[in-house]
Amino acid sequence: MLDLIIVGGAAAGTGAAVYAARAKMNFKVIAHDLGGEVANSGEIGNYPGFNETNGIELSQKFNDQLKFNEIDVETGVMVEKIEKTGTHFIVRGKHGTQDKSYEAKSVILATGVHPRHLGVSGEDNLYQKGVSYCSTCDGPLFRNKVVATIGGGNTALESILLLSNIAEKVYAINKNADFKGEAVYIEKVKQLKNVEIISEAQTTGFIGDQMLKEVEYKDKDGAAKKIEVSGAFVHIGIIPNTGMVVDLGVLEPGGFVEANLLMETKVPGLFAAGDVVNIPYNQISIAVGQGVTALLTAQSYINKLGK
Numbered sequence: 001m002l003d004l005i006i007v008g009g010a011a012a013g014t015g016a017a018v019y020a021a022r023a024k025m026n027f028k029v030i031a032h033d034l035g036g037e038v039a040n041s042g043e044i045g046n047y048p049g050f051n052e053t054n055g056i057e058l059s060q061k062f063n064d065q066l067k068f069n070e071i072d073v074e075t076g077v078m079v080e081k082i083e084k085t086g087t088h089f090i091v092r093g094k095h096g097t098q099d100k101s102y103e104a105k106s107v108i109l110a111t112g113v114h115p116r117h118l119g120v121s122g123e124d125n126l127y128q129k130g131v132s133y134c135s136t137c138d139g140p141l142f143r144n145k146v147v148a149t150i151g152g153g154n155t156a157l158e159s160i161l162l163l164s165n166i167a168e169k170v171y172a173i174n175k176n177a178d179f180k181g182e183a184v185y186i187e188k189v190k191q192l193k194n195v196e197i198i199s200e201a202q203t204t205g206f207i208g209d210q211m212l213k214e215v216e217y218k219d220k221d222g223a224a225k226k227i228e229v230s231g232a233f234v235h236i237g238i239i240p241n242t243g244m245v246v247d248l249g250v251l252e253p254g255g256f257v258e259a260n261l262l263m264e265t266k267v268p269g270l271f272a273a274g275d276v277v278n279i280p281y282n283q284i285s286i287a288v289g290q291g292v293t294a295l296l297t298a299q300s301y302i303n304k305l306g307k
């Protein structure tokens with residue numbers, strides 16, 4: 001049986017895996033893909049050691065380091081359930097339609113988050129055909145076009161600021177009367193000449209055949225409205241990828257994993273690191289650091305089990 005399974009192969013998973021390899025632990029990494037949200041991070045100017053890089057380049061560097069350390073990495077596996085039986089864990093998932101299961105004495109959960117969807121008509125069909133959740137990734141595709149953003153927090157505000165430099169016009173659709181982000185961003189957005197703020201508006205659908213053509217919304221009086229756009233960027237929050245541990249009782253009400261400073265969860269032998277953890281800062285350097293912490297704590301846990 002493995003000593004450790006690391007679920008997730010991006011920032012937190014790589015941080016943990018490199019330390020595990022150098023400690024010669026008996027472990028493997030299982031991940032759906034190796035990019036995670038790191039690959040979607042666009043331009044990155046705040047990761048130590050790099051003056052400037054981008055998500056694709058940095059995740060490639062992470063992958064190179066996994067290979068350099070000859071780490072056993074299995075990608076394409078979607079983990080669906082983690083169970084604890086006695087002192088060990090069973091990790092169950094799917095590779096395509098094939099069932100997979102693995103056993104280990106400990107698990108580090110490093111599965112990150114995914115963007116919340118609106119759940120309105122056309123959203124899924126027009127994803128990557130105009131509908132996007134990442135302006136740093138897809139914004140440049142809309143140079144001199146008309147786009148909309150949906151959301152009112154910091155991510156939406158940053159997206160509006162970015163898109164206003166690229167697009168001809170940005171409609172900023174917000175369901176509340178005002179934005180709820182940092183004052184400095186709100187001020188900047190309100191001064192932009194090519195941004196039209198549509199407040200108290202409920203987005204109801206995306207219209208288009210091959211590509212997005214219109215966003216539908218209800219205005220504050222409940223009247224149905226449409227705006228013509230080429231792109232729409234949805235920024236209404238994030239959802240942690242924690243469905244596989246719901247039954248283990250380690251989640252806080254928002255669905256993030258409750259972990260202490262040593263990255264221990266309430267279940268002995270289960271550790272968590274990165275965006276999936278209930279701290280409000282989602283950054284690559286934090287995820288890497290937490291991955292390393294989780295690994296060192298897991299190593300000490302395994303050593304004690306062996307005695």
Ligand SMILES: Cc1cc2nc3c(=O)[nH]c(=O)nc-3n(C[C@H](O)[C@H](O)[C@H](O)COP(=O)(O)OP(=O)(O)OC[C@H]3O[C@@H](n4cnc5c(N)ncnc54)[C@H](O)[C@@H]3O)c2cc1C
Pocket residue numbers: 007008009010011012013030031032033034035036037038039040041042043044045046047077078079080110111112113134135136137241244273274275276282283284285287
């Ligand atoms: C648009 C954008 C811009 C950003 N810009 C920056 C920036 O400039 N600087 C910065 O420091 N941070 C930035 N971030 C934040 C950064 O991307 C995250 O903090 C970082 O990616 C978190 O790493 P992670 O390893 O915790 O999760 P992720 O990078 O999300 O990786 C999760 C891993 O888990 C795997 N996984 C998920 N679910 C499953 C499952 N069920 N089964 C198997 N595998 C699974 C994925 O395949 C992936 O390997 C940005 C984020 C976004 C969205």
